[in-house]
Amino acid sequence: MVEEKIVELYPEQEIRCPTHLSIGEEATAVGVCENLRQDDMVFGYHRSHAHYLAKGGNLKAFMAELYGKATGCSRGKGGSMHLIDISVNFLGTTPILGGTVPLAVGAALSSQMQGKDNIAVAFFGDAAAEEGIIHESLNFASLKKLPVLFVCENNLYSVQTPLSARQPEREIYLLGKAHAVDSYLADGYDALKVYEIAKKAVEKIRAGNGPIFLELLTYRWREHCGPNYDFELGYRNEVEFLKWKEKDPIKKLKEEMLEANILSNEEFEGMREEINREIEDAVSFAKDSPFPEKDELYSNVYSEQGHEK
Amino acid sequence: MKSNRIISYMEAVREGIDLCLEKYPSVFIIGPGVPDPKGVFGTTLNLVDKYGPGRVLDMPLSENGITGVCIGAALTGMRPIMVHQRMDFSLLAIDELINNAAKWHYMFGGWCEVPLVIRLIIGRGWGQGAQHSQNLQALYAHIPGLKVVMPTTPYDVKGLLISSIEDNNPIIFIEHRWLYNMCEHVPEAMYRVPIGKSKIVREGEDITIASTSYMTIESIKASRIIENLGISPEIVDIRTIKPLDTNLIIKSVKKTGRLLVIDSGWKSGGIAGEVIASVVEEAFDSFKSKPQRITLPDIPTPTSHSLTRHYYPTYVDIANKIATMAGMGTEKAELRKILKSKKYDTPSDIPHLSFTGPF
Ligand SMILES: Cc1ncc(C[n+]2csc(CCOP(=O)(O)OP(=O)(O)O)c2C)c(N)n1
Numbered sequence: 001m002v003e004e005k006i007v008e009l010y011p012e013q014e015i016r017c018p019t020h021l022s023i024g025e026e027a028t029a030v031g032v033c034e035n036l037r038q039d040d041m042v043f044g045y046h047r048s049h050a051h052y053l054a055k056g057g058n059l060k061a062f063m064a065e066l067y068g069k070a071t072g073c074s075r076g077k078g079g080s081m082h083l084i085d086i087s088v089n090f091l092g093t094t095p096i097l098g099g100t101v102p103l104a105v106g107a108a109l110s111s112q113m114q115g116k117d118n119i120a121v122a123f124f125g126d127a128a129a130e131e132g133i134i135h136e137s138l139n140f141a142s143l144k145k146l147p148v149l150f151v152c153e154n155n156l157y158s159v160q161t162p163l164s165a166r167q168p169e170r171e172i173y174l175l176g177k178a179h180a181v182d183s184y185l186a187d188g189y190d191a192l193k194v195y196e197i198a199k200k201a202v203e204k205i206r207a208g209n210g211p212i213f214l215e216l217l218t219y220r221w222r223e224h225c226g227p228n229y230d231f232e233l234g235y236r237n238e239v240e241f242l243k244w245k246e247k248d249p250i251k252k253l254k255e256e257m258l259e260a261n262i263l264s265n266e267e268f269e270g271m272r273e274e275i276n277r278e279i280e281d282a283v284s285f286a287k288d289s290p291f292p293e294k295d296e297l298y299s300n301v302y303s304e305q306g307h308e309k
Numbered sequence: 310m311k312s313n314r315i316i317s318y319m320e321a322v323r324e325g326i327d328l329c330l331e332k333y334p335s336v337f338i339i340g341p342g343v344p345d346p347k348g349v350f351g352t353t354l355n356l357v358d359k360y361g362p363g364r365v366l367d368m369p370l371s372e373n374g375i376t377g378v379c380i381g382a383a384l385t386g387m388r389p390i391m392v393h394q395r396m397d398f399s400l401l402a403i404d405e406l407i408n409n410a411a412k413w414h415y416m417f418g419g420w421c422e423v424p425l426v427i428r429l430i431i432g433r434g435w436g437q438g439a440q441h442s443q444n445l446q447a448l449y450a451h452i453p454g455l456k457v458v459m460p461t462t463p464y465d466v467k468g469l470l471i472s473s474i475e476d477n478n479p480i481i482f483i484e485h486r487w488l489y490n491m492c493e494h495v496p497e498a499m500y501r502v503p504i505g506k507s508k509i510v511r512e513g514e515d516i517t518i519a520s521t522s523y524m525t526i527e528s529i530k531a532s533r534i535i536e537n538l539g540i541s542p543e544i545v546d547i548r549t550i551k552p553l554d555t556n557l558i559i560k561s562v563k564k565t566g567r568l569l570v571i572d573s574g575w576k577s578g579g580i581a582g583e584v585i586a587s588v589v590e591e592a593f594d595s596f597k598s599k600p601q602r603i604t605l606p607d608i609p610t611p612t613s614h615s616l617t618r619h620y621y622p623t624y625v626d627i628a629n630k631i632a633t634m635a636g637m638g639t640e641k642a643e644l645r646k647i648l649k650s651k652k653y654d655t656p657s658d659i660p661h662l663s664f665t666g667p668f
Contacts, residue, residue, distance in 0.1 A: 068612060296616060
């Protein structure tokens with residue numbers, strides 16, 4: 001719903017940064033993050049609005065960041081591709097493929113060195129799995145039995161290039177196995193299934209059994225970057241999209257909940273309204289917030305702080 | 310009419326690649342999205358239809374590895390062209406580029422050659438931010454064994470690209486996205502523009518401006534304003550930053566006595582400082598005023614357009630700097646009036662008004 005709002009607002013030309021929407025890919029983010037504690041640490045990538053929100057990131061600060069405002073989560077210095085909310089240990093997203101994956105491994109190393117039981121999670125796409133850094137990260141995490149969960153969201157495309165033009169016919173999760181990491185494949189369009197498998201994974205990792213790799217099959221609805229559909233380009237077709245849309249993970253979850261009598265239609269509509277209000281508030285907040293002052297350009301290049309002596 | 314054919318920078322790049330693919334069976338082009346329907350901002354569009362997926366290749370997102378693959382192919386008879394849609398992505402491949410491509414010829418006593426072109430696209434604006442807008446030409450120019458080319462005009466980009474593909478050395482070929490829609494006359498034939506030669510794009514008497522890539526366009530805009538106030542700048546488009554050709558700049562400074570160097574990269578350790586040092590070494594006595602530079606401040610790129618407005622220098626900053634260097638007094642008020650007026654206030658984060666993002 002947040003991103004549907006972005007789709008509506010983007011043409012106003014006030015959100016002036018590259019924006020990669022997760023519409024259609026909600027279940028992976030939610031299914032994994034629902035199992036995390038506040039002190040668990042998450043890193044994301046360029047398509048991470050959903051991860052930020054699912055980890056409990058502040059919606060107003062998120063929206064303001066998209067608008068380049070001083071109140072944004074990165075103070076207007078990051079934009080859609082650089083989201084952070086340290087209050088919930090959402091530790092950053094970047095668009096350099098694979099770039100944050102070893103950072104999650106490093107966060108897990110910290111946890112281990114400090115004798116804590118919080119874990120780290122790295123979200124990344126299927127194309128990022130082609131970077132050497134993924135293997136280096138898996139190898140090290142496996143070697144040191146680090147508490148880190150690798151989550152590869154396989155949406156079948158990298159920009160306009162299909163998986164088949166980039167990787168041989170083998171499942172991505174097998175890459176984890178090659179590094180002796182417990183690895184699983186699951187339907188990323190089934191929120192409950194993601195939740196179940198992530199729950200087991202998180203419990204195992206927290207218990208000190210080392211890293212786990214999850215490949216979750218999913219699908220992006222909109223264009224790679226931006227608010228529109230892109231079927232006219234011809235690299236994928238609408239029939240394919242409609243097949244995935246049919247399986248809409250949110251619709252599916254709603255139906256399952258209705259059936260199980262844990263949700264009524266009225267409650268659902270009530271939630272919708274409440275969320276809509278929250279979104280409207282966030283948009284107003286973003287629009288009404290001031291832009292960063294010129295001086296802000298020069299701040300944060302270096303930290304002014306030092307280690308206590 | 311054929312002889313007056315006007316095409317864009319983007320089309321000129323594409324044509325240069327096309328002609329080389331046609332002429333040399335050893336040439337191939339590879340990069341993420343090369344055969345896709347957007348064709349790397351149009352520069353590789355439809356080439357796959359003409360030459361097939363065997364020579365117009367997509368690739369896994371494995372920049373370092375595939376760069377090494379290209380070096381290996383180049384050592385053994387092929388002439389690869391590799392392209393990254395943002396220069397930032399080439400950072401994943403600098404090990405192969407700097408440790409292998411740049412060194413192989415020298416390190417093995419000249420037995421082998423690495424005829425490899427790495428096309429890197431740079432840009433500014435639309436909130437691209439810290440990791441999608443870096444102008445890292447100085448980083449590559451620092452490395453012996455690499456040549457670094459930054460063409461500004463459609464004519465030059467085609468000619469320099471062909472020269473680069475025919476060169477037997479690894480070439481870092483840098484294209485600025487804000488140049489892609491610039492149009493001018495470009496001959497259809499295969500022609501070459503020599504690597505390692507700068508060019509005078511505007512003759513003048515009072516001050517020498519030496520600039521790179523897109524900043525040359527901003528320099529030209531600034532000169533158009535400043536010439537109304539009686540100052541005539543001479544503009545040298547540097548074109549190749551490694552090996553750097555300072556001959557024209559030195560000749561020009563001997564005439565004008567003033568030097569302003571403008572680069573799209575950062576200040577510290579940058580191209581502008583390098584140019585100034587090289588010229589001062591040779592022509593110290595010719596200077597009437599201290600040489601100056603306009604660069605990015607030493608700050609990562611922010612995303613908010615309220616910040617990039619102060620981050621990216623434009624023709625306004627250039628005009629002001631020229632005015633100061635030329636010792637203008639009362640005319641400065643006049644300049645301020647011109648700069649404040651009418652058409653000089655497009656948003657600073659888009660190349661032209663019809664641009665609506667997201668790229
Ligand atoms: C190192 C690097 N190379 C290339 C790119 C350009 N790029 C940006 S997003 C993207 C697609 C990535 O696909 P995937 O990892 O599957 O994530 P998705 O966008 O499909 O969610 C590419 C190739 C990049 N950002 N970083």
